[in-house]
Amino acid sequence: MSSATICKTVHQYSKGPVPEEDMQKLLEIAQDCCRVKNYVYARYGGIASLSKLYPGYTIQNEMARSGLRESWGVPSVYFYLAMFDALGDIRAQWTRTKAQVLKLVSQNEGFTEEEKHYLRFLLKVSNAFEQVLNQKPVELVKGLQVQYEKLSGNVDTGKLHRYLCRQVRKLQVRLHTDQAFGFSVSERAYRYGEQGIYISTKKKRKRIFVPLTDHNQYQSQLYIRLNPKESTVEIHVPIRTAVRKHSDYTNEIGVAFGMYTMLTTDAGHRYGEEFGTYQMSYTDWIRRQTRSYQRNKENNPGRKKYRERKRKLEEQLHGYINQELNRFLWEEKPQTIYMARLPWVQGKGTDKRINHSVSLWQRGYIRRRLKQKCEEQSVELVEVLGKDIGRECSRCGYITAGTKPEGGFHCPSCGYEEEEKTNTARNAKKRGQGEGVLYGS
Numbered sequence: 001m002s003s004a005t006i007c008k009t010v011h012q013y014s015k016g017p018v019p020e021e022d023m024q025k026l027l028e029i030a031q032d033c034c035r036v037k038n039y040v041y042a043r044y045g046g047i048a049s050l051s052k053l054y055p056g057y058t059i060q061n062e063m064a065r066s067g068l069r070e071s072w073g074v075p076s077v078y079f080y081l082a083m084f085d086a087l088g089d090i091r092a093q094w095t096r097t098k099a100q101v102l103k104l105v106s107q108n109e110g111f112t113e114e115e116k117h118y119l120r121f122l123l124k125v126s127n128a129f130e131q132v133l134n135q136k137p138v139e140l141v142k143g144l145q146v147q148y149e150k151l152s153g154n155v156d157t158g159k160l161h162r163y164l165c166r167q168v169r170k171l172q173v174r175l176h177t178d179q180a181f182g183f184s185v186s187e188r189a190y191r192y193g194e195q196g197i198y199i200s201t202k203k204k205r206k207r208i209f210v211p212l213t214d215h216n217q218y219q220s221q222l223y224i225r226l227n228p229k230e231s232t233v234e235i236h237v238p239i240r241t242a243v244r245k246h247s248d249y250t251n252e253i254g255v256a257f258g259m260y261t262m263l264t265t266d267a268g269h270r271y272g273e274e275f276g277t278y279q280m281s282y283t284d285w286i287r288r289q290t291r292s293y294q295r296n297k298e299n300n301p302g303r304k305k306y307r308e309r310k311r312k313l314e315e316q317l318h319g320y321i322n323q324e325l326n327r328f329l330w331e332e333k334p335q336t337i338y339m340a341r342l343p344w345v346q347g348k349g350t351d352k353r354i355n356h357s358v359s360l361w362q363r364g365y366i367r368r369r370l371k372q373k374c375e376e377q378s379v380e381l382v383e384v385l386g387k388d389i390g391r392e393c394s395r396c397g398y399i400t401a402g403t404k405p406e407g408g409f410h411c412p413s414c415g416y417e418e419e420e421k422t423n424t425a426r427n428a429k430k431r432g433q434g435e436g437v438l439y440g441s
Helices: 020-044 047-052 057-066 068-072 076-107 113-124 126-133 142-152 157-171 275-295 304-332 352-359 363-376 420-433
Strands: 005-013 182-185 190-192 196-200 207-211 222-227 232-242 251-257 263-265 334-341 380-385 408-410 417-419 437-440
Touching: 005 363, 020 047, 020 057, 020 068, 020 076, 020 182, 020 207, 020 222, 047 057, 047 126, 057 068, 057 076, 068 076, 076 113, 076 157, 076 182, 113 126, 113 142, 113 157, 126 142, 126 157, 251 363, 251 420, 263 304, 263 420, 275 304, 304 363, 334 363, 334 420, 363 380, 380 420, 408 420, 417 420
Parallel strands: 251 334, 334 380
Antiparallel strands: 005 232, 182 222, 190 196, 196 207, 222 232, 251 263, 380 437, 408 417
8 A cells, every 4th residue: 555544534422412502502613614614615616716726725815814704703713624624625526527527528429539638638637627617828837738739739629618618517516505513623622631522612711511422532623513403412533544464465356246145256255145134124124114204294203213223223234244344354365356336226126125225225335344444454446347247257258148136147158157246256356357447446
């Protein structure tokens, strides 16, 4: 791995209900931060502010000179963190917009390869992208300017600039939030002590004490999540954890995910064989509760028991997933893991119970946890192209008509028979070792 540590988030919880008066003070801070964010979204979310987004100090200076912090009465330890949180959201939104435009450019059959290359250059070079959207002449540093002039000489720049501006107008979204149930806090605004945490309020030298369920103490920027209905506080703490390296982790493994067996390797080893039982128990309970609630909305206003039971079932399911992923890494000792990048299932069948189970499938959680654990254990995780990976014979490459999700695989060409997930995992390993790699992490 390239770095010696990775970042992960741990959680702390308040012990007992927070007094209503203290909760109101914390909510006031959250509402002020929400107000600051919406101001930044409105003022700096457009194309005119693209050049100011990185690194953001220009916007910080403008906000400081505006006098908003003093007029709104927001402490600086909250004001500037809320501002930078909003800038992060704006940057992420522009990243999503660029990715969507890039996808549309690649799919547009009306463009020549030179035109696509030119548009991709504009999307990749931030200064060129900003200048085109603001109808300015493109002026870059010497090396990029030479490349730009070479690419622009082969295309109609006016047509492509209008196309780029049109797609950005369609896709870019001006951000706004009404969620005032959390805020970021720097080290200057809190202090641990007496098995709890003291959090600064809007009044000078006044702090609120929140008792915690653990004795852990951290020194980093925190995120305070408020739950006024339950009178509780949840603290999100980013920490750096050391990456472990294992000399005996030398294997290359192909894996395939399933709805009944969580994970199958290219050697046919199965992990999480009870995953389907946990998953169906969870989804059946959700489905029953949803139908019951829809029938008795008027007589069933409270959802506290439902949320608590759902939380326990999810914790049980996620605990089993993590247990089996740990066992997989311990027993297989992989140096590299290959898995297919597959699209989400969008079609609906006639069995509503199966449809509901598919919609609540924990595949996204499994992939996130596997990625996190691979980073912690210095295991390389590689995603490969997933087209026809379940229908292709891993022995001869023949594409069959199709297989059932958890059924067996039979190749009519060479006669090869295997479990369908094992065949998929072998194809993932073959593609990862050869061609068709998307990216590694």
